[in-house]
Amino acid sequence: MIHSFNLQDLLFLVRSAGWTLVLTLVATAVGGALALVISVARLSTHTALREATRLYIVVVQGIPVLMVLFLSYYGLAHAGLDLPPIVAASLALSIYVSAYLGDIWRGAIQSVHRQQWEASASLALTRMEQYRYVILPQSVRIALPPTVGFLVQLVKNTSIVSIVSVIELTRAGQLVNNTTFEPFKVFVTVAVIYLIICYPMSRLSRYLEEKSRVYRDR
Amino acid sequence: MSIVTVDNVRKRFGDNEVLKGVSMQVEAGQVVALLGRSGSGKSTLLRCLNGLEVIDEGRIEVAGHAMDYETSRLRELRKDVGIVFQSYNLFPHLSVAQNIMLAPGLVKGVDKSRGRALAAKVLDRIGLLDKLDAYPDNLSGGQQQRVAIARALAMEPRVMLFDEVTSALDPELTEEVLAVIEQLARDGMTMLLVTHEMNFARRVADTIVFMHEGKIWESGEPEAMFTRPQTREFEQFASRNVK
Numbered sequence: 049m050i051h052s053f054n055l056q057d058l059l060f061l062v063r064s065a066g067w068t069l070v071l072t073l074v075a076t077a078v079g080g081a082l083a084l085v086i087s088v089a090r091l092s093t094h095t096a097l098r099e100a101t102r103l104y105i106v107v108v109q110g111i112p113v114l115m116v117l118f119l120s121y122y123g124l125a126h127a128g129l130d131l132p133p134i135v136a137a138s139l140a141l142s143i144y145v146s147a148y149l150g151d152i153w154r155g156a157i158q159s160v161h162r163q164q165w166e167a168s169a170s171l172a173l174t175r176m177e178q179y180r181y182v183i184l185p186q187s188v189r190i191a192l193p194p195t196v197g198f199l200v201q202l203v204k205n206t207s208i209v210s211i212v213s214v215i216e217l218t219r220a221g222q223l224v225n226n227t228t229f230e231p232f233k234v235f236v237t238v239a240v241i242y243l244i245i246c247y248p249m250s251r252l253s254r255y256l257e258e259k260s261r262v263y264r265d266r
Numbered sequence: 267m268s269i270v271t272v273d274n275v276r277k278r279f280g281d282n283e284v285l286k287g288v289s290m291q292v293e294a295g296q297v298v299a300l301l302g303r304s305g306s307g308k309s310t311l312l313r314c315l316n317g318l319e320v321i322d323e324g325r326i327e328v329a330g331h332a333m334d335y336e337t338s339r340l341r342e343l344r345k346d347v348g349i350v351f352q353s354y355n356l357f358p359h360l361s362v363a364q365n366i367m368l369a370p371g372l373v374k375g376v377d378k379s380r381g382r383a384l385a386a387k388v389l390d391r392i393g394l395l396d397k398l399d400a401y402p403d404n405l406s407g408g409q410q411q412r413v414a415i416a417r418a419l420a421m422e423p424r425v426m427l428f429d430e431v432t433s434a435l436d437p438e439l440t441e442e443v444l445a446v447i448e449q450l451a452r453d454g455m456t457m458l459l460v461t462h463e464m465n466f467a468r469r470v471a472d473t474i475v476f477m478h479e480g481k482i483w484e485s486g487e488p489e490a491m492f493t494r495p496q497t498r499e500f501e502q503f504a505s506r507n508v509k
Contacts (some may be wrong), residue, residue, distance in 0.1 A: 167355035170316055171369035172344040173423060174337070181368060185359045 053233045057224045064220030065241050067134075071206040071216060073206050074138045076199060079145025086150030088179065101150070108147030114208055116140045121212045124232055137209035141202070146200055157183060158190035196253040217241060269294040269313065269425060269456050275324035277310055286480035287324070292458065292473075294424075297451045299467035299488075300460045300479035303503065308460045311477070312427050315458065318346045329424040348418030349427040352434055354410040356402040362389070362413050363398045366420045373421070388416040393447045408439030412446050417486045419450075426450065428459040453469060464507045468492055476500045 089101040108116065120143070121136035131139070160183050168182040210219030222236035225231050270292035277285040284307045292298050300308040313319040317340045322485035326333035331343035356365050374492055376384060382398075389395045392412040411431055416490060418426060428447065432440040437445055442468050451457060451470050461467055467474060468488045475485040476499075484500045485489065495501035 161355075163351060163353055163355045164357065166318055167351065168369075169358075170318065170344055170347075170349045171417070172373045173369060174341070177372050181372070182357055186357075189359075226470045 050227060050229060053224065053228045053230045053237075057228065057234070058237065060224060061217065061220050061237060061241060064215055065217045065245070066217075067214065067216040068206050068242075069245070071134075071138060071141060071209060071214075072199070072203050073140035075145045075202060075206075078138070078142040080145035082142065083149035083153055086146055087153035090150065091157060092153045105147045105151050108143060109151070113140065113144045113205060114211065114233065117142050117208060117212060133209070133212045135212045136197055137206075137212060141206060141209070144205070145198075145202060149195060152194050152198065153187065153191050156187040156194075159190050181194045193253050193257040196249055196256060198212045200249045200253065203246050203249070204242060267294070268292055269329055270458070271325070271327040272311070272315075273310070273325040273327075275314060275326060276322050276450050277307075277314060277319060278322050284480055285314070285321070288477075288480070288482055289324075290475060290482060290485070292456065295454045296456055296472045297470055298458045298473045299471035299473050300458060300477060301464070301467060301503070302483075306477040307428055307480040308475075308477045312349075312429050312458060312460050315425075315427055316344055316349050318349075325494070334462055334508050341373075345421060346424045347427065348421055348423035348425070349429065350411070350414050350418055350431045352430040354402075354407070354414045354434075356410055358402050360401075361398075362394070362400050362402070362405075365402070365413060366417045369417070370420050384420055386415075388419045389413075391419070391449075391497075406439060407435050408442045411435065411439075411443045415443075415446055415450075424456060426455055426457045428457065428461070430460050430462065432461070432463060458488055464504070464505070476503065478503075 086101050086104065089097045090105070092098050117137065117140040120140045121131065121133065124131055124136065126127060164182055164186065165178060168178045173182070206216055207218035209216060210222065213219070215223070217238055221234050225234045268291040270290075272288055272290045275285050275288045276283065286307075288307070290298075295324060300312065302308045310319055314321050314326060314333075317333060317335060320335055321333070328343060329346035331339070331346065333343065334340060356362075357368070360368065363382055363385040364404075366380070366385040367376070368377040369376070370384060371381050380409070386398060388470070389398060392415060394409060394412055394416070397405060397409065397413070402413070405413065415431075432443050436471060440463070442501055444463060447457070447459070448466075448470050471488055473485060474488050474491050476491070476497075478497075479498050484495070484497045486496075491500065492502050492504055495504060
């Protein structure tokens with residue numbers, strides 16, 4: 049039934065934006081935890097661990113997220129594991145996040161001076177203690193701006209899960225448009241909602257970048 | 267009894283042999299100055315003594331620990347061997363007190379209040395008690411280096427290694443760091459120093475070790491060595507470096 053874009057539709061869009069946020073948060077949490085393991089494994093003294101994680105990053109970064117999504121939804125279903133769309137979507141996005149943040153954080157860890165490792169090792173700290181108390185606190189400062197920048201990308205990239213019929217913001221926009229045929233109104237509204245989510249994050253990223261530059265110049 | 271034993275140690279970086287069979291012994295309470303041109307292997311030898319460099323051949327024993335690169339045994343050795351670097355290497359995100367307390371807290375289980383008392387004690391010893399809560403960024407190079415010495419001392423090491431610790435400092439700041447080291451010498455700390463401060467070495471060291479092309483070329487008591495050099499190389503080195 050065709051009707052014009054109304055308050056109901058707007059509320060539907062806002063509710064669906066909730067799923068966009070949920071997907072972003074889950075992918076950030078799960079993918080972030082994985083990324084921490086990956087970044088440390090990338091710098092491990094074990095060659096196999098180092099190479100395996102390097103390969104993982106190359107592969108995941110080298111294929112469209114859409115393929116990861118198809119594989120975790122249609123692929124796993126074909127293999128007998130029938131995941132609900134929202135779970136498959138979260139899985140795919142988490143994998144995507146883990147490869148990118150894993151690489152960003154690896155770089156941040158490596159940018160801490162080698163002498164910090166030597167000084168802390170000479171004080172008889174274990175490798176875990178070196179990471180926990182000396183290296184990671186210094187890497188966080190370096191990693192924060194690009195991490196927030198990447199998460200802004202992630203918010204927008206969650207839109208691809210509309211393909212496997214998860215109703216997040218983009219998919220909701222399509223549905224509303226199908227019943228209103230007012231694409232300008234609908235998609236401008238959708239765009240504005242994305243902007244409202246992303247703009248503060250972009251600002252935060254820029255602020256953090258400036259702050260870390262001040263720190264370096266001091 | 268010697269507290270440091272180095273026995274026929276060889277170390278290569280790729281094709282470049284940096285230590286070509288080095289042997290030496292250091293008695294407890296002795297101060298040994300390692301001299302030599304850059305590239306002579308003196309810094310590498312020092313870094314081998316706490317396992318920062320892995321030797322290819324030979325044997326090292328420090329403070330009763332035979333050198334063993336298995337991680338837990340290497341840590342045992344490092345509890346007894348402190349090192350101070352040319353570039354200070356304080357942890358920039360931690361205050362002076364936290365820099366000093368970190369390792370005793372983690373490695374020896376010293377709790378916060380005792381750790382702070384310990385930090386105050388070692389800072390007092392180097393004359394920087396008022397910098398307890400300062401951050402490394404806000405200290406001069408000389409002060410940072412003294413804090414680095416205090417940080418090593420807080421582990422109560424039996425041997426201290428100093429790797430060109432004044433090379434990055436102005437002459438004025440060099441003096442304040444050397445004064446701290448000289449005080450440690452008087453307190454009976456066993457120390458090995460790689461240094462370019464010839465006069466300081468001559469005054470404070472019990473033994474001078476002159477390294478040349480990866481070998482110990484000449485060694486002995488400072489006065490005897492500087493007044494009657496045994497080798498042309500040391501004679502040249504000394505005449506060029508003593509002002």
